[in-house]
Amino acid sequence: xxxxxxxxxxxxxxxxxxxxxxxxxxxxxVLGTSKAFNITPAELENALEEGMTxxxxxxxGFSRIHEADVLxxxxxxxxxxLPLHEDGQSVARVFCDIVNLDGTEFEGCPRVALRRVLRxxxxxxxxxxxxxxxxxxxxxxxxxxxxxxxxxxxxxxxLAIGDLPTELRRRSVLTLEEMGIPVEHAQHEDxxxxxxxxxxxxxxxxxxxxxxxxxxxxxxxARRAGASASFMPxxxxxxxxxxxxxxxxxxxxxKNAFVDExxxxxxxxxxxxxIAGLLTHAAEITAVTNQWINSYKRxxxxxxxxxxxxxxxxxxxxxxxxPLIKQGKIDSTRLxxxxxxxxxxxxxxxxxxxxxxMAGIERGYELPAEANVDLYSLPEADIRAMGITPLPSNxxxxxxxxxxxxxxxxxxxxxxxxxxxxxxxxxxSAYKAExxxxxxxxxxxxx
Amino acid sequence: xxPFVCFPSATPAEILLAITETGHPYACVASAAEAExxxxxxxxxxxxxxxxxxxxxxxxxxxxxxxxxxxxxPVSPLLLVLNAEQLDQLxxxxxLFDDFVLxxxxxxxxxxxxxxxxxxxxRGSDEEVLECGPLQINLTTYQAAVSGKVxxxxxxxxxxxxxxxxxxxxxxxxxxxLSRVWGYEYYGGARTVDVHxxxxxxxxxxxxxxLIQTVRSVGYRFGTQGWTPK
Numbered sequence: 001x002x003x004x005x006x007x008x009x010x011x012x013x014x015x016x017x018x019x020x021x022x023x024x025x026x027x028x029x030v031l032g033t034s035k036a037f038n039i040t041p042a043e044l045e046n047a048l049e050e051g052m053t054x055x056x057x058x059x060x061g062f063s064r065i066h067e068a069d070v071l072x073x074x075x076x077x078x079x080x081x082l083p084l085h086e087d088g089q090s091v092a093r094v095f096c097d098i099v100n101l102d103g104t105e106f107e108g109c110p111r112v113a114l115r116r117v118l119r120x121x122x123x124x125x126x127x128x129x130x131x132x133x134x135x136x137x138x139x140x141x142x143x144x145x146x147x148x149x150x151x152x153x154x155x156x157x158x159l160a161i162g163d164l165p166t167e168l169r170r171r172s173v174l175t176l177e178e179m180g181i182p183v184e185h186a187q188h189e190d191x192x193x194x195x196x197x198x199x200x201x202x203x204x205x206x207x208x209x210x211x212x213x214x215x216x217x218x219x220x221x222a223r224r225a226g227a228s229a230s231f232m233p234x235x236x237x238x239x240x241x242x243x244x245x246x247x248x249x250x251x252x253x254x255k256n257a258f259v260d261e262x263x264x265x266x267x268x269x270x271x272x273x274x275i276a277g278l279l280t281h282a283a284e285i286t287a288v289t290n291q292w293i294n295s296y297k298r299x300x301x302x303x304x305x306x307x308x309x310x311x312x313x314x315x316x317x318x319x320x321x322x323p324l325i326k327q328g329k330i331d332s333t334r335l336x337x338x339x340x341x342x343x344x345x346x347x348x349x350x351x352x353x354x355x356x357x358m359a360g361i362e363r364g365y366e367l368p369a370e371a372n373v374d375l376y377s378l379p380e381a382d383i384r385a386m387g388i389t390p391l392p393s394n395x396x397x398x399x400x401x402x403x404x405x406x407x408x409x410x411x412x413x414x415x416x417x418x419x420x421x422x423x424x425x426x427x428x429s430a431y432k433a434e435x436x437x438x439x440x441x442x443x444x445x446x447x
Numbered sequence: 448x449x450p451f452v453c454f455p456s457a458t459p460a461e462i463l464l465a466i467t468e469t470g471h472p473y474a475c476v477a478s479a480a481e482a483e484x485x486x487x488x489x490x491x492x493x494x495x496x497x498x499x500x501x502x503x504x505x506x507x508x509x510x511x512x513x514x515x516x517x518x519x520x521p522v523s524p525l526l527l528v529l530n531a532e533q534l535d536q537l538x539x540x541x542x543l544f545d546d547f548v549l550x551x552x553x554x555x556x557x558x559x560x561x562x563x564x565x566x567x568x569x570r571g572s573d574e575e576v577l578e579c580g581p582l583q584i585n586l587t588t589y590q591a592a593v594s595g596k597v598x599x600x601x602x603x604x605x606x607x608x609x610x611x612x613x614x615x616x617x618x619x620x621x622x623x624x625l626s627r628v629w630g631y632e633y634y635g636g637a638r639t640v641d642v643h644x645x646x647x648x649x650x651x652x653x654x655x656x657x658l659i660q661t662v663r664s665v666g667y668r669f670g671t672q673g674w675t676p677k
Contacts, residue, residue, distance in 0.1 A: 010589055010602040017588045018597070081599035129638065177649035180601060202642045254621070254637035 007076045008048045015041045015092065018081065024093040025052060025072050026212070028110055030061025030419055031291065032345025034212055036093070037072075048074055051099060061419045062098070062108045070106050072096035078209055083178050084220055095209050107415035110347035114205055117351045117411055121358055127251045128354050131184065131201035131334075134214055134342045135242035137235050138165045138193045142228040148235065150193035151227060168225055169195045172218045179217075181210045190304070191239035201247065201334075204350040211244075211346035233290070233341035234297035241298030243305060244342040247323070248353065249334040250274065259333045265313075266333060267322065272367040275311050275320050275335060277360020278353070279368065282309045282319060282339070284405035285352035286391055287398035287424060288412075289340040293431045296394045298341060301376050306338045310371035310388045317375040319391065339391060348412065348420075355411040395431075399424045449490040450474045451561075452482050452522065454499045454511045462498050462528065465557030469565065471495050479514035493520060496561070500528040502550055505536055512543040524564035528552070579612045579669065582658060593655045603629070604647050607640075611659060611669035620666040640667075 015023065023044055024036045037054065039047055046052075051071030056062035062070065078095040098109035105112045121128055140149035151165045166188070173183045182200040189196045197218070199210055215231055222229040234241035250257040250270060260268035290299065298305050304316060312318035321336040340349050359365070368387065375383055392398035399421055402408050409417045450472040453462060458475050466473045474489050476482045486493055497515050501508030508527070515522040527544040529537075537547070545564050548557060577584040581594045591598045591608055600608065610628050611619070619627075621637040629639070644667055648656035660668050 007602045010605065013589050014599075017590055018599075077601060077603065079601060083599075127638065177652070178599070180599075180604060180646040180650050182645045182649040200642075200645055202646075203639070206642075251638050 008045075011048065011076050011079045011094070012045055014079070014081075015044060018090055018092075020081070020090045020092050022089065022091045023047075024082070024091060025074055025096050026093050027072055027096045027098055028212060028345060028347065029059045030108065030110060030345065030348075030416060030423070032110070032212075032343070032348070033060065034216055035059055047072075048076055051096075053101070056098070056106075056108070061416065061423070062106075069101060070108075071099045071101060071103075073099050078206075080179055083175055084217070086224070095212075107413045108419070110345055110351075110416070111205070111208070113412055113416060114208055114347040114351040116413075117354050117358075118203075118205060121250075121354060124358075124362075125252045126257060126358075128204045128350075129201045129249045129251065130204045130207045130350055130353075131199055131247040132207065132211060132340075132342075132346070133185075133196055133198040133243070133245045133247075134211065134218075134231070135189050135194060135196045135244070136218060136229050136231045136342060137191070137242065138168060138195065138222060139228045139230060139235075142230055152188075153192045164225065164227065165193060165195060168218075168222050168227065168229070169197070172214075172221050173197060175217050175221060176210075176214060179213065181213060189240065189242075191236065194240065194242065201249065204354065205347075208346040208350055211342075215342070231342040233292065233295045233343055237297070240303045241305060242342055243298065243338065244340045244344065244349075245336050245338045246340055246350075246353070247334045247336050248274075248357070250357075256331050256333055258335070259330045261330065266325075266330065270361055271322075271333070271335065273360040273365055274357035275322075275360070276365035276367045277357045277363075278320050278335075278337060279309050279311060280365055281352075281356035281359060281405065281407050283389070283392055283398070283401040284408050285356055285402070286339060287395065287402040288352045288408065288420070289337075289344050289349045290398065291344055291395075291424065292341075293395050293427060295341050295343065296392070296398070299339065299391055299393070306391060307393075308371075308375050308383055308388045308390055310375060311367075312371045315371060315374070318371050348416070352408055352411055355407055359407055395424060396428045399428065448472065449492055449495040452476055452486070452494040452497045452515070454478075454482070454497070454508065455503070458498070458500060459528075459552055461552040461554050462500070462557060465554050465561060466498065468554070468558045469561050479511045482511070482515060494522045496564070497522045497525045498528065498557075498561075499525065499544070501533065502528060502530050505529060505533050509540060509543060512540075516543055524561070524568060526557075526560060526564065577609070577612055579615050580658065581655060582608075582612055584609055584612055593651055593658070598650050600647070600650060603643060604650065607643050608647055608659075611667065614669070616668060616670045618662045618665055618668040624666065 020041060022038045024038055026034060026036045029035055051073035053069055053071055055068050056070040057068040074094040074096050080093055082091045082093055097111050098106040100106050118128060138151040152163055169186055173186050176183055183197055184200040185198040187196050197214060218229045231242060258268055258271035259266060299307055301307050306319040310318045311320035313322045314324045315321055319338055321338060323336055325332050337353055371388060392401055403421055448471055451466045453473050453475045456475045456477040463473055499508050499511050512525060512527060515525060524545040527547040529547060531549050546560055548560055575586040577586060584591045589605060591600055591605060607628050621640040624640045625637055644659055648659060651658055658669060660670055662668055
């Protein structure tokens with residue numbers, strides 16, 4: 001890479017040339033909520049060199065008892081003008097790594113955690129690429145006090161011209177492309193008012209940044225049109241929820257490491273061990289890939305979401321799917337991990353997914369037999385008889401599995417690991433104490 | 448770029464530094480005659496400008512100014528350097544220089560004055576602009592525009608586009624692009640190139656994405672339909 005200095009110079013020059021008035025420093029808390037503060041161009045040079053100090057105790061998961069102050073250090077390679085500014089102001093954003101005042105990595109920073117996993121894969125010669133498909137719903141508003149109103153009644157691939165959600169999706173895609181986030185594909189999804197944007201593969205760190213940007217762009221563009229968008233995993237019972245199926249590939253020496261042209265199925269031993277790693281550790285990483293109470297309302301049978309820890313070729317009921325590739329396109333060989341939802345923290349989700357797969361490679365896990373039947377159609381007893389275990393069915397079970405996992409503990413580091421578990425336990429306790437509409441409807445008249 | 452001519456031969460270092468900062472070379476002369484005699488061998492199109500120091504001998508300095516100005520193609524811009532006490536000697540000689548600077552010399556002031564003079568003459572253009580079809584890249588300001596619309600590129604996107612556009616129609620392999628643009632075996636490997644090309648195309652927009660063409664099983668090339676190399 002060119003020197004850091006020329007990258008910094010480029011950013012400073014661009015700020016000057018384009019008359020940028022504010023630079024937003026972006027980072028995420030542990031749960032993947034976007035955080036930002038604004039600085040003026042005058043402060044930028046200093047920020048790029050030394051970082052900006054802020055009080056970390058104000059951010060979920062950053063607080064530590066003795067040292068509250070941390071530094072946001074902008075990653076100049078992520079500097080990008082925001083095409084979103086409304087009032088004629090020129091605004092740019094740059095993603096930050098959070099570091100301690102002494103310059104060491106801050107353990108609470110999700111971006112830093114992902115970097116660490118990517119580095120260890122890189123030490124073995126691997127580069128990790130990810131391509132998520134983000135599903136979400138458009139609503140008239142997001143006020144929980146009002147009834148949910150959808151913006152359309154369409155379904156899969158409906159070609160609708162001139163309707164608002166399609167227009168909003170189109171504007172979102174154009175905005176993303178303008179920001180250098182290539183979109184592979186965008187479509188109406190299965191449920192009414194549900195849409196999908198598939199991002200084109202890139203390295204996992206850039207992709208996690210892109211997921212954060214995409215969520216913001218989609219919501220902001222809806223908001224401007226007086227509508228709303230939500231990435232909540234299961235906003236409406238009885239229809240498909242919103243997932244973030246993520247396509248994964250590993251590259252080594254410029255070649256797709258999942259490919260073995262001499263193997264009858266085209267999959268290398270690296271690919272097979274990687275799948276085995278994902279399956280072995282799937283239950284442990286689910287609390288991270290599906291981090292909300294509501295995430296588990298999506299992971300139920302019958303709505304194209306995985307429920308069982310299995311793999312299969314082009315089997316959409318499997319947790320890990322090996323998509324069929326077009327003839328001759330061996331470079332597009334990849335795995336699809338189907339449990340994550342778009343409300344996950346993408347940094348942490350990609351980190352644990354990669355760590356699970358890499359554990360499979362490093363420890364030489366055996367790949368279990370492929371599930372080549374539609375698991376949704378089989379009785380549970382038959383599925384268990386095939387040796388297939390279920391994914392955690394609620395947040396509490398998922399956190400139990402995570403707490404027992406050395407893999408997740410090492411991958412996230414003590415600080416993130418413990419904070420995450422504490423936070424999720426608290427969420428579960430609050431939920432457990434709730435009396436839901438389901439209970440009232442069902443029990444109040446009867447009991 | 449052609450040099451600035453400086454008088455006298457022992458021109459103060461501050462001046463030479465300031466000229467260098469504007470991106471120009473310089474040549475010091477001991478007399479108007481030397482400036483005249485060596486101009487064609489030391490420059491391509493003539494002196495870019497002149498800085499004449501009059502603190503030692505203002506009369507001689509003004510003679511040099513006159514010789515540089517009163518000729519078929521006058522040397523311009525011409526910056527005169529003098530002491531505050533010499534100011535009253537400038538009256539009625541205002542046509543001999545474009546601006547003046549008083550001692551003590553400060554490099555930033557000199558640089559700014561020279562740059563301002565160049566800009567006023569429409570020569571702020573030590574700006575180099577690379578043009579390929581609808582694409583323009585200003586190499587001085589790091590800005591790229593397509594059909595007049597400025598593109599918001601990241602540093603690596605800019606470097607990649609600049610490299611491709613500097614060698615239109617030439618095909619580059621991913622490995623070559625990686626080593627020439629990124630500098631060495633970059634983190635992401637050759638696949639990084641594909642990813643950045645796709646990002647660049649996204650930013651170029653649908654109607655210009657084809658400025659960067661994929662050459663099957665080889666790599667990429669920059670080119671537009673109907674564009675012919677000079």
